[in-house]
Amino acid sequence: MNIVYLNGEFLPADEAKVSVFDRGFLFGDSVYEVIPFYQGVGFRLQAHLERLNHSLRAVRIKNEGNWNEILDTLVWKNGGGNLSVYLQVTRGNAGKRSHAYDDSLEPTVFACCTPIKDVWGEGAESVVPLKAIVTEDLRWHRCDIKSTCLLPNILVLQQAKDEGVQEALFSRNDKLTEGSACNLFLVKRGVLYTPKRSSEILGGITRELVLELADKHAIQFQEVDIDYEQLLSADEVWVSSSTRGVVPVVEVDGQVIGDGHPGPIWQKMFEFFAAFQRKLMRGE
Numbered sequence: 221m222n223i224v225y226l227n228g229e230f231l232p233a234d235e236a237k238v239s240v241f242d243r244g245f246l247f248g249d250s251v252y253e254v255i256p257f258y259q260g261v262g263f264r265l266q267a268h269l270e271r272l273n274h275s276l277r278a279v280r281i282k283n284e285g286n287w288n289e290i291l292d293t294l295v296w297k298n299g300g301g302n303l304s305v306y307l308q309v310t311r312g313n314a315g316k317r318s319h320a321y322d323d324s325l326e327p328t329v330f331a332c333c334t335p336i337k338d339v340w341g342e343g344a345e346s347v348v349p350l351k352a353i354v355t356e357d358l359r360w361h362r363c364d365i366k367s368t369c370l371l372p373n374i375l376v377l378q379q380a381k382d383e384g385v386q387e388a389l390f391s392r393n394d395k396l397t398e399g400s401a402c403n404l405f406l407v408k409r410g411v412l413y414t415p416k417r418s419s420e421i422l423g424g425i426t427r428e429l430v431l432e433l434a435d436k437h438a439i440q441f442q443e444v445d446i447d448y449e450q451l452l453s454a455d456e457v458w459v460s461s462s463t464r465g466v467v468p469v470v471e472v473d474g475q476v477i478g479d480g481h482p483g484p485i486w487q488k489m490f491e492f493f494a495a496f497q498r499k500l501m502r503g504e
């Protein structure tokens with residue numbers, strides 16, 4: 221059964237109801253997290269919860285949830301297994317539509333799960349490489365906040381689909397920022413590059429782990445500005461996110477990247493990740 225969490229209760233999804241005056245519905249006045257759980261174990265759970273705290277603080281929504289307990293119970297009630305947990309906190313329901321809000325509002329907290337495949341367990345051969353387009357980054361300048369205002373992200377992804385590819389990468393002032401729901405990496409002559417952490421990108425939890433693993437396994441890396449030419453002339457391009465892991469991009473704007481196949485550094489990173497994941501699942 222699909223059990224969701226809403227404001228203190230665990231209940232079947234079709235019984236969960238939110239007011240039409242909820243500010244999350246009216247204004248997108250809310251933040252969220254997406255956290256994979258593999259066999260009941262959260263992937264970098266603390267880092268996700270710290271980012272949630274950051275988002276809540278940045279938009280001044282009260283942060284009173286007992287997140288660990290809510291998520292563990294939700295995962296358990298949905299049978300454990302491999303699940304992606306969505307957690308959303310809105311500023312709450314003011315009973316009317318008004319841009320201004322009252323600090324006394326009680327946040328609306330919603331969480332649900334979706335089954336995911338264990339990308340690491342299935343091996344690198346099971347990963348389907350992506351093709352992408354580059355589009356202008358029309359988002360605001362606080363992309364470090366994981367806000368549910370995702371219209372620009374939704375529209376560019378749809379544009380990518382219309383153009384027959386699977387991902388859209390954002391570019392702002394000729395600097396690549398990230399993907400529609402993922403961070404961006406490229407490899408050139410054995411060195412890994414990724415845009416610097418700033419308020420122009422989301423500080424991805426997977427991005428952080430990629431850099432940690434690169435460091436641990438002596439893959440040289442740099443956090444730098446990346447322009448369109450550098451992207452197209454890269455030997456490898458990857459995107460990363462908690463739900464998809466690290467996925468190679470083999471074509472951008474119709475131009476083949478490298479030799480058009482997942483590259484050797486990506487293969488290595490995949491294995492490092494898979495080993496990390498196996499340890500996580502053994503509880504180490």
Ligand code: PDD
Pocket residue numbers: 254398399400401402403421422423424425426427460461462463
């Ligand atoms: N999105 N950048 C953006 C804009 C994202 O939306 C995401 C993740 C990432 C990667 O972050 P992480 O490694 O912490 O998942 C980067 C999630 C998966 C989503 O919106 O569904």
